[in-house]
Amino acid sequence: MKLTRFGVRMVSALAAAAVTLCAGPVLAANEAEVAEHLIELVKIGRGVVSEQMANINDPAKADKGFTGDYMAAQVIDRFKKRTKVDLRIPNVVPQASLYLALVEAEREVVNEAQPIINKQGISFKGFIPAVFARRTGEHFYKKSGVRLKLTGIDYRNPSNKPDDFEAEVLRMFSDPRHPKGQSYVRNTMVDGRPVLRMMDPEYAGATCLNCHGSPKGERDVSGHKKEGWKEGELAGAISVVLPLK
Ligand code: HEC
Structure with missing residues (x-):
């Protein structure tokens, strides 16, 4: 992810909301x-x-x-x-x-x-x-207590299964209208507590296709079935759930 000088793209309004949410001696x-x-x-x-x-x-x-x-x-x-x-x-x-x-x-x-x-x-x-x-x-x-995971729509490992929020954002990322590489950030509640959630999309590069590419269903070197991804397609996302206090 590209970091600007202040480290934030597209998120200024939401980030401001995050700041007001955070009353305690929180982070930054x-x-x-x-x-x-x-x-x-x-x-x-x-x-x-x-x-x-x-x-x-x-x-x-x-x-x-x-x-x-x-x-x-x-x-x-x-x-x-x-x-x-x-x-x-x-x-x-x-x-x-x-x-x-x-x-x-x-x-x-x-x-x-x-x-x-x-x-x-x-x-x-x-x-x-x-x-x-x-x-x-x-x-x-x-x-x-901060959740950080790699997730994807056609996940291989059950631990990487997207939750409802992640599944929705992944669907948004896979829409061709979503600007490529743009992350998503949102202040929301998880288990009754305020959190900041961020997801950063990742795309399939040529090296990924040895395992995740074609022919779909064939076993890769790790023994998993290939997904049939094509280069440049959405592969998944890194997802963070950051408690705000
Ligand atoms: C050597 C084979 C291999 C290669 C190459 C590979 N992957 Fe994977 N990938 C896997 C395996 C195996 C898992 C399951 C990992 C686990 O147990 O959590 C996985 C998991 C993932 C996940 C998490 C969702 C899930 O399926 O559980 C994403 C996203 C992902 N890979 C993207 C990529 C991308 C992007 C690349 C290229 C930069 C890549 N992979 C290259 C084998 C591979």
């Missing part, structure tokens, strides 16, 4: 920016996993050197480059501890996967960007 002045940053942090981590795929799936090699510490350092460095927010500086922003909880979740997920990542003699290990993102979201929710 602009929760929409917090949600964007969380999405950015998980995207960066997923990108790191993506870069590591050949290394992870190298059957000849045991120690891959792809550790949780490596992940955390990469995420912090790249986040700083993209947002100018340096999470190595204590309390650099009011919501730094929330961001660091997500970095920590990313570190833990890579650490927990070390046995499989470093297993010799097998190539495809199933530790792919989407799996990393799902596990990271689960760890992060336990730490923070």
